[in-house]
Every structure is written in C-alpha cells, then in structure tokens.
Amino acid sequence: MDNNQKRALIKKRAVIKSRVTRLSSFVIAWEVSGNLNKIKVRRRLLSSLVDEYNDVQLQLKINTPEDGSHETNGAAFDDLCLELEARMETLLCTEPPSPPLSVNNERVINNTIVKLPTIFLPKFSGALQDFMHFYDTFIALIISNDALTDIQRYYYLLSCLSGEPHHLIENLPVSQDNFKVAWDLIRGRYHNPRLISDLHIKELMTLPNARHNSPKELRLLINQLCSNLNAVETLKSKHRYTKSYCPTWYWSASV
Numbered sequence: 419m420d421n422n423q424k425r426a427l428i429k430k431r432a433v434i435k436s437r438v439t440r441l442s443s444f445v446i447a448w449e450v451s452g453n454l455n456k457i458k459v460r461r462r463l464l465s466s467l468v469d470e471y472n473d474v475q476l477q478l479k480i481n482t483p484e485d486g487s488h489e490t491n492g493a494a495f496d497d498l499c500l501e502l503e504a505r506m507e508t509l510l511c512t513e514p515p516s517p518p519l520s521v522n523n524e525r526v527i528n529n530t531i532v533k534l535p536t537i538f539l540p541k542f543s544g545a546l547q548d549f550m551h552f553y554d555t556f557i558a559l560i561i562s563n564d565a566l567t568d569i570q571r572y573y574y575l576l577s578c579l580s581g582e583p584h585h586l587i588e589n590l591p592v593s594q595d596n597f598k599v600a601w602d603l604i605r606g607r608y609h610n611p612r613l614i615s616d617l618h619i620k621e622l623m624t625l626p627n628a629r630h631n632s633p634k635e636l637r638l639l640i641n642q643l644c645s646n647l648n649a650v651e652t653l654k655s656k657h658r659y660t661k662s663y664c665p666t667w668y669w670s671a672s673v
Contacts (some may be wrong), residue, residue, distance in 0.1 A: 424482060427474050434471045435495055438464065442502045445509070453512060461506045468499055539574065542608075544582040549608045552578065561601075568597035575600060583608070 441460050448457065478488050537559060542552040560566060560574050572592055576584065586607060587600040 423582070424478070427478050431471060431474045431478070431491065434467050434474070435491075435498070438467055438471075438495070438498060438502065441467075442498060442505075445502060445505050448509060457506055457509050461503070461510075464499065464502060471495060512590070539578050541578055541580060542583055543580045544608075548606060550611075553605070553609060568594045572597040572600060574606070579604070 429480050441464055444460065445457065475488060478485070482488070539559065540548070540552045540555050542548060556578065560571050564566070566574075569592065575597070576587070578594075580588070583604055587603055588598050590596045
C-alpha cells in the first residue's frame, strides 16, 4: 500500500469517527419528549458506520501492520460506539407513555363506557402566574394516578416543561428514584404563594383603562379583574399566611 492509499484510508476513518461523534452529540442532547423514531434511524446508521470503520481498520492493519496507532484508534472508536449504543438502548427501552401530553378519560355509566373529552396536561415555561394551574393539574392527573410508575410520572413532567424549568432538571438521570428529586426541585423553585399573589395584585393595580362606550374593552377589563381576583382568593383559601396579606373580600365587595 502506497502512502496516498494509506492517507485516504486514514482520512476516511476520521470522517466515519466524526459522523459517529455527531450522532453521539445528538443522542446526549436528546429531549425525552421527542420522536423516538429519530433514535431508531440513527441506531441503524450507527451500525452501518461501524461496519465501514471496521472495513477500513482491517485494510490498514493488513497493509501497515507496523503502525501501532491502529489499535489505539480502534479501541477509542469501540468505546465511543458502545457508549452511544447503550444510550440509545436506554432511550428506546424507557419509551414514555403515549400520548405524552394527555390523559384519556373514560367512565362507565349504566354499564356503558362513555368516553369523555381528552384532558391535556398544561405546559409550564417558568411564568410564575401559570404555576398553580400547572401544579394542581399535574398533582390531580399524574401524581395522584396510582396506575403510573414514578418513571412514567418523570416522563410526563419533562414533557410538560420547557425553558428554565426544563433546564432545572434536565441533567438528572431519568429513573424511578429521581422523579421525587425533580418534582421537589420544581416545587421548591416555583411554589411561592405570596410571590404569586404579588403578581396577581400587580396585575389588578395595572389593569388597562376601558372606554365606557366600548363593550369589548369593558368585557376584557371585567375578565382580567375576575381572573386575578379569583386566583388570589384561591391562594388565600389554600395558604393561611396569605389571608391577612390579601384581603380580597374587601376588593370583591368594592367591585
């Protein structure tokens, strides 16, 4: 084998390794709520790349047996592929429940199965005024559902989160034990009734002016007013220390 052929094979080997490295980066950054078919396709691609690499390695070993770097390169490539294959297998074996963002709702009435509308789980991206809605719904539909395992609850939680809340727990391994850790992290960061009350009160104090001759603007004003008042009233009824802090009974009477 002349030097040009050797260089071509070494370059081809480097290109294959680079493609496998990109596959590995894709899998490491994988969002668990994504389409797992993308992982299946990449696992087949990995198998093809491994065959190509082994073919190149064999040619190099046969024609340049004196070069000891082939063994080192081969061992590093094997470690990379085995780690990547293990990650793919873990993702595919722990496929989240389907559908990931909804809960089927069936009831038996007079021996007849009545299918009620599907309940979709709310998304939460970190807006504090949206947290109590997400929190109460997730507890009612997921945490209180005895048919679910903690690892399923973890997948549901990850599929509901985006932005900062997702980043808060994304580095925790998805496991049975880590669901409680992840839920406690989310609850500890965002479950702050007094601060949430502050936000609703601020919205009450900054309601836009409505022209008295515009029914549309008046309806919008009333809806915003009632929505914020009801939110604070709910917080007051659930959390004792917000009662003296938020005397909304006085506001409601005034309104």
